[in-house]
Amino acid sequence: MAVLLLAEVNNGELAMDATAKAVNAAKALGDVTVLAAGGSAAAAGEAAAKIDGVSKVLVAEDASLGHRLAESTAALIVGLSDSYEHIVAPATTDAKNVMPRVAALLDVMIVSDASGVVDGSTFERPIYAGNAIQTVKSNDAKKVITIRTASFDAAGEGGSAAVETIAVGDNPGLSEWVEDKVAESDRPELTSAGVVVSGGRGVGSEEDFKLIEGLADKLGAAVGASRAAVDSGYAPNDWQVGQTGKVVAPDLYVAVGISGAIQHLAGMKDSKVIVAINKDEEAPIFQVADFGLVADLFQAVPELTEKLG
Amino acid sequence: MKVLVPVKRVIDYNVKVRVKADGSGVDLANVKMSMNPFDEIAVEEAIRLKEAGKADEVIAVSIGVKQSQETLRTALAMGADRAILVIAADDVHQDIEPLAVAKILAKVVEEEQPGLVLAGKQAIDNDMNATGQMLSALLGWSQGTFASEVDIEGDNAKITREVDGGLQTISVKMPTIVTVDLRLNEPRYASLPNIMKAKKKPLDEKTAADYGVDVSPRLEVVKTEEPAARAAGIIVGSVDELVTKLKEAGAV
Missing domain, CATH: 3.40.50.620 (HUPs)
Structure with a gap:
C-alpha cells in the first residue's frame, strides 16, 4: 500500500x-x-x-x-x-x-x-x-x-x-499565471500559529482593526477575522476563519467582537483555549469560550494589550 | 455566449443543523431550504455578464430532488433565462456526490455548449468544494476556482482567486469553469414582478437516466455524529481576572 x-x-x-x-x-x-x-x-x-x-x-x-x-x-x-x-x-x-x-x-x-x-x-x-x-x-x-x-x-x-x-509531461496549456498579491507580514501564518486573535463585525471598521492587530502583535499571534468582518471590508479575505475560510486550532484563540455564528465556530472550535470578548452577553461565542469577558472591546482590548506585557 | 450556472438546494444558511438519531445524516424533513449562498453569487455574476452584453443567455441547472424546482425558480426570478432540472433522487436526504453531479453537468454542457460555467465554490451542506474542479477535469477545460474577480477578454478570462496567502491572478483559456468566492459580488434580491415573471420562464425536467449517468454514491456513509461539545467555560469579571486565568491556564 x-x-x-x-x-x-x-x-x-x-x-x-x-x-x-x-x-x-x-x-x-x-x-x-x-x-x-x-x-x-x-x-x-x-x-x-x-x-x-x-x-x-x-x-x-x-x-x-x-x-x-x-x-x-x-x-x-x-x-x-x-x-x-x-x-x-x-x-x-x-x-x-x-x-x-x-x-x-x-x-x-x-x-x-x-x-x-x-x-x-x-x-x-x-x-x-x-x-x-x-x-x-x-x-x-x-x-x-x-x-x-x-x-x-x-x-x-x-x-x-x-x-x-522526475520528468514532467507536456503542459496542457489551459491556464497561465499572471500575478500574486501576497500580503507581506511578519506575523505567523494563520493556520500554523500558536495564538490567533480574530476580530468580527463588532470591531466596526478597518481602522479599528488596528486594535486587533496590536493585541496580536503583543501575543506574537496571527490575525484572523470573521466572515462578517471580511464582508464588511474590515479585513482581507485571507484572514477569514470559518466554514468558507481557514480552519485553525491554535493553543489560544481570542475572539473579539465576534458573535459566533456557526460558520465561524466551524473554523476555530477545536482551539485549545478560547477567549471571547463581546459586549453582548447573549452572543453564542460565549458557549464555546473557556473564558468570556462581557465588555466593550474598545476598552477591554487596549487594557488587555497593556496588561499582557 | 451562453452561461451555465449549476445551483444546489441546501439547508438554509440560518437553520440550526440537527443530526438524525439513527446517525444516517442530518435531518432535512420540514426544514427551510434555500439556494446555496455561493450559487447565488454565481447566478448574480452570470446575470451581470448578460447585462454587460458579454453573455446572451443564462441557463440555471439543478441536480437533485424534484423540489429543486424552487431553487431554479429563484434563479429565474433573479434573472436567469431558463432552467433545467435533473431529477436524480426521490428522497431529500440523498445527496448526489460531486462526481456524479459533474458527470451530469458534463452532458448538459455537451448539449448546451456554453462558453462559461459559473458555479459556487462549495455547497454549505457537504462542504466538498469539488464539483467545479471535477467538471473541468471531465471536459478537459481550464478552471478558475475561488474567484473574487472575473474579467472575460475574448478567448481568455482573467480570474483573480482567493488563495491562502492573498490573491492570485491567472489567465485561463475559454471555455472555462469558474467557481466563485464570497467577495465576487453581492447577489440581488428578486423583485415581486420578477418572481411572477419567473413562473412563466421555461423549466425543462430531465432525469439522471436521460443522461445515462449512474448516481450511486462512491462514499458510503458509515455514520453521522454530533461533534464533541466543548466543556462549559466561565465568564470573567474584568481584564485583570482574564489575564490571571490565562496565566493559570498557561495560555500566555
Whole structure:
C-alpha cells in the first residue's frame, strides 16, 4: 500500500507545517512518497525528505508547475497515480484547487477535508460547517483525500528519505499565471500559529482593526477575522476563519467582537483555549469560550494589550 | 455566449443543523431550504455578464430532488433565462456526490455548449468544494476556482482567486469553469414582478437516466455524529481576572 502526498510548495519553498501534518495523517495509510512540484521545487523536496515517515521524495520542476496551476499539476499527479493507492494532500487552497481535478480524472470521488483516518478506506470529515461529523467509506479503487491540517499534529523532523527528480509531461496549456498579491507580514501564518486573535463585525471598521492587530502583535499571534468582518471590508479575505475560510486550532484563540455564528465556530472550535470578548452577553461565542469577558472591546482590548506585557 | 450556472438546494444558511438519531445524516424533513449562498453569487455574476452584453443567455441547472424546482425558480426570478432540472433522487436526504453531479453537468454542457460555467465554490451542506474542479477535469477545460474577480477578454478570462496567502491572478483559456468566492459580488434580491415573471420562464425536467449517468454514491456513509461539545467555560469579571486565568491556564 503506497501513498503519494502532494507537498505544499510556495515559490519553491516547502510549507513545512501543512505538509508535515498531512504526512502524519497519511502515515497510517502506507509508505509515504512526497511529491514536490513547482517552477522550482528541489529545495522543497530536500526539506520534505527530513519529515519523519516520508520514505521517498519525488521532485518535479517545470515552469508549467509554478504557482500550482491546477491543470498541469493534476496531469502530473494522474501520470504518477498507477503506483499508489492513496493520493493525499493538505487541504490548502492550492490542494483544494488541484485534488478534485485529480479525483475526477481517475473517476473516483474525493474525500475532502478529512479530520480523521479510521482505516485505509474510512475517513471522518466535518459537514454542515462542522455541525456534524460524517464517517465515510470509499468504495473506489484509489482514494483521493485532502487532510484538514488543524486536526493533526505535525510529523517530526529527522528523516532522510531518498530524493529523485522526475520528468514532467507536456503542459496542457489551459491556464497561465499572471500575478500574486501576497500580503507581506511578519506575523505567523494563520493556520500554523500558536495564538490567533480574530476580530468580527463588532470591531466596526478597518481602522479599528488596528486594535486587533496590536493585541496580536503583543501575543506574537496571527490575525484572523470573521466572515462578517471580511464582508464588511474590515479585513482581507485571507484572514477569514470559518466554514468558507481557514480552519485553525491554535493553543489560544481570542475572539473579539465576534458573535459566533456557526460558520465561524466551524473554523476555530477545536482551539485549545478560547477567549471571547463581546459586549453582548447573549452572543453564542460565549458557549464555546473557556473564558468570556462581557465588555466593550474598545476598552477591554487596549487594557488587555497593556496588561499582557 | 451562453452561461451555465449549476445551483444546489441546501439547508438554509440560518437553520440550526440537527443530526438524525439513527446517525444516517442530518435531518432535512420540514426544514427551510434555500439556494446555496455561493450559487447565488454565481447566478448574480452570470446575470451581470448578460447585462454587460458579454453573455446572451443564462441557463440555471439543478441536480437533485424534484423540489429543486424552487431553487431554479429563484434563479429565474433573479434573472436567469431558463432552467433545467435533473431529477436524480426521490428522497431529500440523498445527496448526489460531486462526481456524479459533474458527470451530469458534463452532458448538459455537451448539449448546451456554453462558453462559461459559473458555479459556487462549495455547497454549505457537504462542504466538498469539488464539483467545479471535477467538471473541468471531465471536459478537459481550464478552471478558475475561488474567484473574487472575473474579467472575460475574448478567448481568455482573467480570474483573480482567493488563495491562502492573498490573491492570485491567472489567465485561463475559454471555455472555462469558474467557481466563485464570497467577495465576487453581492447577489440581488428578486423583485415581486420578477418572481411572477419567473413562473412563466421555461423549466425543462430531465432525469439522471436521460443522461445515462449512474448516481450511486462512491462514499458510503458509515455514520453521522454530533461533534464533541466543548466543556462549559466561565465568564470573567474584568481584564485583570482574564489575564490571571490565562496565566493559570498557561495560555500566555
